[in-house]
Amino acid sequence: MEEQSAVGDEAERAAAGTGTGTGHMAKGDTPSICTVSLFAGDNPLIGEAVLPLDPSRDDVSTAASGSVEEQSVPGRDSPVVSVRSKISYRSMKPPLTLTQELKKSQTAECPAVLCDVCPKTAIKSCMTCMASFCGDHVKSHYTVPALQRHRLVEATEDLEQRLCQRHNRELELYCTTDQTAICALCGVTEHSGHCITDFEPGKCKVQERKEATADAPPAVTDLCVKSNIPPPENLSCVETGLTSLSVSWSEPAGVDHASYLLTLYADRTCLWATTVSSLQHSFSGLDIGREYTISVSTVLENRQSSPVCTSITTPFPVPEDVIVGSVTPTSAVLSWSLQQGMQQIPHKFLFYYCSKGTKPQTISTESCSATLTGLQPDTRYTASVYCELEDGRRMEASSIIILTAVPTPGPIEVTSVTPDSVCVCWGPPVGFPGPHTFRVAWRPGDTIEVQEMKLQVKNLYAGHTYTFTVATIGNSGRQSPCVSATITTGIPPPEELTAVTGVGSVSVTWREPVAVHQASYLLKLHGGGRCLETTSVQSLQHSFHGLSAGREYYITACTVVGDRWSKLATITIRMGSLTPTDLSVAVDRAGPGDQWKADLSWSLQQGMDQGPHKFLISYCREGAEPQTISTESCSTTLTGLQPDTQYTASVCIDTHSGAGAKTATVSTTFHTSEWRIVLLGKSGDGKSSTGNTILGEEVFEVKSSPFAVTNMCEARSRTVNGRKITLIDTPGFLDPTTENRIKYEIGKCLTLSCPGPHAFILVLKVARFTTEEEEVINKTVELFTRRAFRHSLIIFTHGNDLQGQTIQQFVGESSPVTPSPQAASSAPLKNLVDKCGGRYHVIDNFYWKEKKEGEYTNVGQIEKLFDTIGEMVQRNEGRYYTEGHAAEGRGPSQGLRGMLSKLFALGKLYSKLP
Numbered sequence: 057m058e059e060q061s062a063v064g065d066e067a068e069r070a071a072a073g074t075g076t077g078t079g080h081m082a083k084g085d086t087p088s089i090c091t092v093s094l095f096a097g098d099n100p101l102i103g104e105a106v107l108p109l110d111p112s113r114d115d116v117s118t119a120a121s122g123s124v125e126e127q128s129v130p131g132r133d134s135p136v137v138s139v140r141s142k143i144s145y146r147s148m149k150p151p152l153t154l155t156q157e158l159k160k161s162q163t164a165e166c167p168a169v170l171c172d173v174c175p176k177t178a179i180k181s182c183m184t185c186m187a188s189f190c191g192d193h194v195k196s197h198y199t200v201p202a203l204q205r206h207r208l209v210e211a212t213e214d215l216e217q218r219l220c221q222r223h224n225r226e227l228e229l230y231c232t233t234d235q236t237a238i239c240a241l242c243g244v245t246e247h248s249g250h251c252i253t254d255f256e257p258g259k260c261k262v263q264e265r266k267e268a269t270a271d272a273p274p275a276v277t278d279l280c281v282k283s284n285i286p287p288p289e290n291l292s293c294v295e296t297g298l299t300s301l302s303v304s305w306s307e308p309a310g311v312d313h314a315s316y317l318l319t320l321y322a323d324r325t326c327l328w329a330t331t332v333s334s335l336q337h338s339f340s341g342l343d344i345g346r347e348y349t350i351s352v353s354t355v356l357e358n359r360q361s362s363p364v365c366t367s368i369t370t371p372f373p374v375p376e377d378v379i380v381g382s383v384t385p386t387s388a389v390l391s392w393s394l395q396q397g398m399q400q401i402p403h404k405f406l407f408y409y410c411s412k413g414t415k416p417q418t419i420s421t422e423s424c425s426a427t428l429t430g431l432q433p434d435t436r437y438t439a440s441v442y443c444e445l446e447d448g449r450r451m452e453a454s455s456i457i458i459l460t461a462v463p464t465p466g467p468i469e470v471t472s473v474t475p476d477s478v479c480v481c482w483g484p485p486v487g488f489p490g491p492h493t494f495r496v497a498w499r500p501g502d503t504i505e506v507q508e509m510k511l512q513v514k515n516l517y518a519g520h521t522y523t524f525t526v527a528t529i530g531n532s533g534r535q536s537p538c539v540s541a542t543i544t545t546g547i548p549p550p551e552e553l554t555a556v557t558g559v560g561s562v563s564v565t566w567r568e569p570v571a572v573h574q575a576s577y578l579l580k581l582h583g584g585g586r587c588l589e590t591t592s593v594q595s596l597q598h599s600f601h602g603l604s605a606g607r608e609y610y611i612t613a614c615t616v617v618g619d620r621w622s623k624l625a626t627i628t629i630r631m632g633s634l635t636p637t638d639l640s641v642a643v644d645r646a647g648p649g650d651q652w653k654a655d656l657s658w659s660l661q662q663g664m665d666q667g668p669h670k671f672l673i674s675y676c677r678e679g680a681e682p683q684t685i686s687t688e689s690c691s692t693t694l695t696g697l698q699p700d701t702q703y704t705a706s707v708c709i710d711t712h713s714g715a716g717a718k719t720a721t722v723s724t725t726f727h728t729s730e731w732r733i734v735l736l737g738k739s740g741d742g743k744s745s746t747g748n749t750i751l752g753e754e755v756f757e758v759k760s761s762p763f764a765v766t767n768m769c770e771a772r773s774r775t776v777n778g779r780k781i782t783l784i785d786t787p788g789f790l791d792p793t794t795e796n797r798i799k800y801e802i803g804k805c806l807t808l809s810c811p812g813p814h815a816f817i818l819v820l821k822v823a824r825f826t827t828e829e830e831e832v833i834n835k836t837v838e839l840f841t842r843r844a845f846r847h848s849l850i851i852f853t854h855g856n857d858l859q860g861q862t863i864q865q866f867v868g869e870s871s872p873v874t875p876s877p878q879a880a881s882s883a884p885l886k887n888l889v890d891k892c893g894g895r896y897h898v899i900d901n902f903y904w905k906e907k908k909e910g911e912y913t914n915v916g917q918i919e920k921l922f923d924t925i926g927e928m929v930q931r932n933e934g935r936y937y938t939e940g941h942a943a944e945g946r947g948p949s950q951g952l953r954g955m956l957s958k959l960f961a962l963g964k965l966y967s968k969l970p
Contacts, residue, residue, distance in 0.1 A: 183215065234247065405421050485528045518546060562629055654675075777922060
């Protein structure tokens with residue numbers, strides 16, 4: 057019994073942390089755990105007690121000494137350092153009961169610390185429970201596996217002062233740089249790089265704090281440095297799994313062949329400790345989603361450095377790669393990935409989904425997929441997937457947005473098809489209430505949105521194939537899958553098929569049918585009941601050659617698009633006889649006498665050179681017998697014609713040299729007379745352009761210039777309406793120039809208009825007349841004698857400037873309905889018009905050049921001009937202008953010379969005009 061009592065005393069001393077047992081741990085040492093078993097002979101006297109182990113000490117009592125090894129502590133997966141007796145373990149006894157009284161020497165160290173459970177004196181304080189316990193109540197910390205992880209220290213009343221106010225961890229270290237006690241986490245965060253030593257409560261005391269704050273860690277006095285061994289460097293986590301983690305560090309400077317003490321903490325409790333020689337270590341069997349602290353100290357010659365620490369939290373399993381698979385208007389399939397390492401861990405997945413304004417729906421499954429049904433079409437759903445462990449814990453969810461599909465419309469039906477249009481209709485989408493909007497497309501770029509379930513599309517190409525697609529547009533703006541239908545438009549035949557026959561040939565033309573694009577045309581020539589020729593063209597015309605005169609043919613044509621063609625268009629033709637074309641005549645004097653000649657010319661019809669033929673020309677004047685001549689060329693000259701006489705000439709073809717049938721005849725009428733017309737006016741008013749308009753050709757030079765373009769007299773002759781017209785364009789006798797120059801041009805004008813002009817045309821511009829212009833008009837009236845006015849008329853240019861007024865309103869013969877800025881209320885202009893017998897016309901050499909219809913066109917005004925000149929010449933009995941030569945005994949040239957000389961003086965007045 058005494059031996060057993062002695063052993064019990066030794067166990068109490070070991071449990072109390074006194075004596076030479078390994079249960080003693082100085083404050084600041086790396087916490088560890090050891091397991092102590094006591095034996096008497098071969099029989100164990102007490103069970104195992106788990107005590108803190110000071111790995112830096114090697115003076116373990118021989119009474120309980122043994123080999124140090126890694127051993128699993130009951131209830132945990134990680135091994136701990138333990139001390140086992142050399143006596144073998146045979147049986148398990150009840151747990152050790154520590155009820156003996158403390159010795160006086162022990163109670164003297166903490167005389168005032170009482171147990172927090174009963175009135176007895178406490179022998180240990182728990183840093184995890186933050187309470188002190190007597191020997192009866194502390195034994196559960198050595199026997200209960202969950203409490204074995206708690207940190208026990210010597211009984212003290214300053215438990216709160218021994219905790220870090222920032223991290224709520226035990227003050228294990230002392231920073232000599234800042235002169236304050238810190239925890240392991242403070243050593244690697246706020247005090248990184250400082251000089252840090254172990255915190256030894258036996259040699260220093262914690263100062264009393266008036267106010268403890270997170271930013272002001274407790275101060276410590278009377279601290280001493282235990283070891284100057286450098287700690288490991290660059291401690292970091294290399295890899296973190298669900299139940300494992302790996303850390304690595306660097307060898308401290310100046311240290312070779314050292315080992316390292318690793319300690320794993322959770323909830324301020326040491327779970328595992330070991331010594332390694334490498335610079336990396338892995339921990340396994342950890343809890344999911346739990347925070348762990350790892351401290352590493354350098355161990356060299358049975359001494360250790362201050363630890364460096366890092367905190368790591370193992371991840372909580374979260375569903376990965378959540379994707380939405382197939383989606384219909386009322387269902388959706390979701391799938392996700394199982395995080396690596398979860399296969400051996402009991403779990404299930406909770407799936408929540410809802411749309412806006414609805415209650416969430418829940419699905420529980422153990423697989424990695426779920427099918428949602430009963431959804432609303434075109435609706436946005438928010439879905440979340442949670443992983444729930446067996447203990448009920450769940451962490452952050454993986455969320456995803458689900459958009460249910462928009463239902464498709466009903467099938468497309470074609471109601472009508474034409475070459476350029478298609479009408480289609482379709483059914484409503486099933487299960488999707490209206491009103492609906494549909495997007496219809498039939499070719500790239502051609503898309504339209506409609507509310508009705510019917511659409512007619514126009515402006516299509518004939519013979520083309522179109523794919524119509526219809527999709528429902530949802531309220532969110534998304535569209536459903538499309539329904540489609542392929543439609544081919546019809547091909548129309550060629551339109552307005554016409555034929556023009558020639559000599560042994562026929563030319564066929566047609567108009568492109570509506571909606572046809574990039575088509576070709578197939579033509580066939582039939583004659584005598586069989587097909588004579590087949591051809592395909594892409595143009596809108598074609599000619600067939602080698603046809604016989606007087607024979608009937610018919611031609612068919614169809615439109616071809618791709619490999620499809622239209623119905624046939626047919627035209628019937630009958631080949632006729634040959635006819636000359638483009639008959640024209642030019643009259644002129646045959647010599648100095650009164651004899652005239654006429655030059656006839658015509659065109660040779662295509663194909664005429666392939667057979668023998670000659671031309672028969674017949675001509676006569678009214679009341680005389682016709683005269684006939686023949687020629688093989690396409691021109692001839694008729695001579696011996698009477699002056700001022702109208703003749704009719706006709707041409708036909710004798711294909712058998714006068715002994716056979718004749719072709720149709722072409723005829724023309726011409727006059728053996730000449731009108732000599734002198735153009736007078738100011739430069740810039742359009743004399744030369746007016747001459748070109750009268751002759752119908754660009755015979756006088758015209759260009760925009762601030763100076764006079766015509767600086768000398770020019771005469772041009774053309775046959776117009778079967779009559780020879782000679783126009784003399786003057787250099788502007790009303791323009792300022794030298795006297796010698798004007799005399800020379802006067803002589804030239806006399807020569808060109810010899811023996812005298814039939815008409816003077818005064819060219820005036822439609823514009824507002826100033827006082828100076830009125831003076832020039834008055835001088836012009838004074839210059840022209842009454843005989844000269846008998847041969848004069850006026851042409852107003854720039855007729856487009858009338859701006860809605862008539863020419864009669866402009867010259868003042870009638871009052872304008874709406875006065876115009878160009879309306880001339882000038883009495884001199886009206887007087888000049890009256891002097892000319894009211895003969896005036898208006899043209900516009902620029903704006904009316906291409907105008908063909910209406911009163912105010914160049915074509916109509918020139919026809920009226922010729923009628924006016926004809927009436928004027930007839931009234932003058934065919935006489936040309938001879939100014940007073942009979943009365944004054946002068947020749948006609950002298951009278952004209954005198955008038956033109958006066959015009960030179962009048963030009964000085966025009967020089968003052970703008």
